[in-house]
Amino acid sequence: MNQLIPVTIVTGFLGSGKTTVLRGLINRRQTSRLALLINEFGEVSIDGALLRGGVDGNDQIRIHDFPYGLIAYGDDELFIPVMRAIAERRAHVDHVLIETSGLALPTAVMEMLQGPGLAGDFILDATLAVVDTPLLLADQFEPDNAAHSPQAAVASLFEQQLEYADVVVLNKIDLLDEKALLLAETRVRQRAPNVRFLELAYHAQLDIRLALGLRLHQPTLVAHNHRYTPMPGPDASPPGNQDRLNGHAHSGLSAHSHGLATHRHFHEQDPGWLSFVLRSQAPQQTETLRSALIEAARAEPILRSKGFIRTRDSERAVLVQGVRSRVVISVDAAKPAVQKSELVFIGYHLSRANIAALLTEMTGTLWK
């Protein structure tokens, strides 16, 4: 029998930092040959472009884009053929990393990996869920009592992504103190008691040994062995200094079964989630556009905005990264400047017309 190729799934809500964590892993990996499957809900692949910028010319890393939809869901005709092609070149692949879109559940991929087409070639290594810790602490993933509200839809997806994670990665913790970290950890444990490891990712850096090669789903695994210090008792502080515990905490649980078959119905996509692209030909003033995007995120339930914009002065690409009303515009040195601006918006029951009108008015340039 062929040796099985390990697969790590990186899940997490929109904008939690999945691509940034992956970029760090790629940069710090030494010799592993990786295949990356990058899934985005929007029709334009921004994450794939960002990751490619860092690995151009590196033949040990292959990136496969899955834009516009949810990877391994019913209407995804690409997943099995791409995985089969990876299996065909198994001599050149040590590990497969799959970044699901922020609106996808990892269970779809997990099920496919267990199916007859792929089970003979691949084995799930672990499922990681990346969490935007400041948003968690700001109660943004708590359900409200209103039916069909954006908050209820977000909370439900967040909950399910955590439920199937082996490892939860607390990300965006660079500005948080130890008290806040402990609170975040407690909240995750309350909501997802099956999670086996909690990792702290300072500046989205994750220990590569924790991301590749955990082997949490090996069929023959009897006892789980690792060389990290166990999590301190419930009264202890979480590790403020990642070196102290290697950012690693252990729940002490044995391997849990995912009971996937009973959860098929979760795979249907809530039609309230929308994504669209707005474009503008005219050069943008970055500060003006930033203010307009912040305003738009206040006026409409935008949970994510991202893309490259055309400016007057930069010779390199200018990248917009918006997570709700937190918008960062920066130069991406790995990519040349673009000739038109193209932004993807994702949210729950968003109005394309309102956002286009607001951007057009506030920037004084046509967006459509």
Ligand SMILES: Nc1nc2c(ncn2[C@@H]2O[C@H](COP(=O)(O)OP(=O)(O)OP(=O)(O)O)[C@@H](O)[C@H]2O)c(=O)[nH]1
């Ligand atoms: N301060 C801070 N910002 C971070 C960190 N990790 C990611 N970010 C920022 O968060 C934003 C979203 O990061 P991405 O890595 O694109 O998030 P994602 O989960 O891949 O996003 P989607 O694929 O759209 O769901 C970007 O502006 C990142 O620079 C972190 O550890 N600290």
